[in-house]
Amino acid sequence: MSVLPINLSPHLESNLLLERLEQLGKLPADTDPGPLLELAHHPNPKVRTAAAKNLAKLENPTLLSFLVECALKENNTLARREFVAAIGRLRHPEAIPHLIAFSQDIDPKVVLQAIRGLLCFRQKAEVQDCLQQLRDHPNELIQKAVRAELDKKVGNVKQQQAVKTAAKTKSDHTRSPEWMHNVFVNADVLEVLRHVPDESVHLTFTSPPYYNARDYTIYRSYEEYLQFLVRVFTEVHRITKEGRFFVLNTSPVLVPRMSRQHSSTRYLIPFDIHPRIMQIGFDFIDDIIWVKPEPSAKNRNGGFYQHRKPLGYKANSIVEYVIVYRKHTSKLIDWNIHQYDEETVAASKIREDYEKTNLWRIAPTADPIHPAVFPLELATRIIELYSYRGDLVFDPFAGRGTVGMAALQLQRTYFLTEKDPQYAAYAKELLSTGNLFGGNAVRMMTLEEFVNVKRESMEKER
Template sequence: MTETAVEQFTEHQRKRGKRVSVVSPLDAPFFETERGSLILGDCLQTLKSLPANSVDLFVTSPPYDGQPKYGNGEKYERDWYRDFFMAVSAEILRTLKPHGSFVLNYRSKRRGAERGVLQYEMIFWLREQGFLFCEDFIWGKPSPPPGKFNRFLKDAVEYCFQFSKTNDWQFFPENCLSPARWDAKDRERRKKLAHNYVRANAPSGQGRKRVQAGPDMVRPSTLLHLEPEFSPNPVKHPARFPVELPSFFIKLLTQPGQLVVDPFGGTGTTGLAAERLDRRWLLVEIDPTYASIVPTRFENGR
């Protein structure tokens, strides 16, 4: 740990009345609750220590390619993904339960006049590794961060790719229902559509019966309208996602008590979402500065 991270963690533990001893991340968690733990260390080594077929859901966002703002000097170019990230994903595949899912939040950066294609390459690499490509979700940001991009518009989209180990991945859309949009104008429009009618027997012969507009609550779509994370960022993490993002996938793809893992834990957002939703969780983060804010976030509940 860096000196700053040790001081922050130690002070937090003292305020909670805890006895403090700084240990290796291999000896004890950096932070823990009754439901989960944050390990400070190399995610590949931590995943190798997990039993096969033990995790219900992985939700993670690895470092964006060509992003120098993580503070460790690494730019995470294509070779990092082809080598290290694919070694991590191999462990994800090994430790994922047959009914489990792996959700990857990622969008490659622009390269000059062209959008990078690493996000699509990763889909093919993961399929070659043995994953099934289940779904692609679009995270649409209504208020993207401002910026000046010459011939480009503001970047308001990221992807969340869902992979599984088998065809039997679990799915609980009833946990994610959203209000239906059956306003008066829409009901009138639906009356005119042929597929909103079914054949029905009538005294005078065959007739048609209008199908009702539907329930008040319906399944959501694969377009997720979520604002970027605008809360205070004291550790200056360059790529946070809002807690609502992992919350959606945790509700959609797991049940209470199941295990959620984020190998690139950052400032603990996935763990915080899992904690709120009564799931067990495990985070791994290599940067002690980012990890140092996690106890405070859990204490504050955000």
């Protein structure tokens, strides 16, 4: 029997024990579990958790009863999770009834580990019955995991066909309709999106119009405004390729008060739209905070600065939210990356230094024509981090075309829509000035022209 390479006496200080437990790599199957068994009862829950992780590496079926006992007695949620995970890693049929019992646990983390262990025996009738009972579990993560597994049955029926078309699917994922490349449509976004094919864009980055804060965005109610965004983002979901990203830049908006006898109203747009976006079928990935220099903020605490009375404080807002979503899929990010050839992956790598936190300090941009633009640097960062060279980037509220400029600079193509003819004309001028990006820098179209281009392209492909 192999002996552990380091001293794991329970009398050692907890931090030292944790350090040593984390240093243990792969352990031989015949490793003496004695020291780890003793640490599974250590008073420090972090040590118990680390001991359970290492016991799992042994995959020793003789430990089943011990692991079940520890899981039942454990009152720390993370340690209990690891003991159940260790039971699953035994991959032993005798563990099935115990895993089924733990699948009824109140702690979702424990249930997920029980499910993970049961999937090794997915063909057994009792396991299928257990999974069916969990299909409508109140926890959303459990629901997702179970339904993804059960839905594989449907997918397996089409597996042979999928294998035959795998090469085509791979190439389709990296490609986009050429007739949409570097196209700017001056029309209502919802009218345009009706004519855009499914899964045709790789990335959407946009900043939607503020609610009733500008002359060009007037809605009868806040709910009407949110419903409009939902309709647009539902179409964005449809035209986004599997597992690709939708990045949304928003911030709270202040609607002026009716008079000095009334209070003003602030709407927390990013928080109100978020659950609706999740319901559409996007998964939340990251929250990035865009921080602007303090002098750029509108002064809201002038009065408080004078009187300093509690309750009267109002903070100057110097941040906006950049929320990153991914179109829901059962596939991991690695699948998306592997769709590209080595040359494209190498050419798209981030060469320079990059921001390692979710706090991005970027100065805002002022414009003489458009009253609300995000800086080119922000668009450049997003496109560089969430797309590959040659990808098609979409902005449904294009304004002066900043996303298009960034896409061209990074050797991507863009597809933009903007309803306002003044902003569209201004964007065309900015995208074409100096012809920096070649003769195909911008193809400005009306809705009718866009529909005709699509029809002609479809006819050529027949």
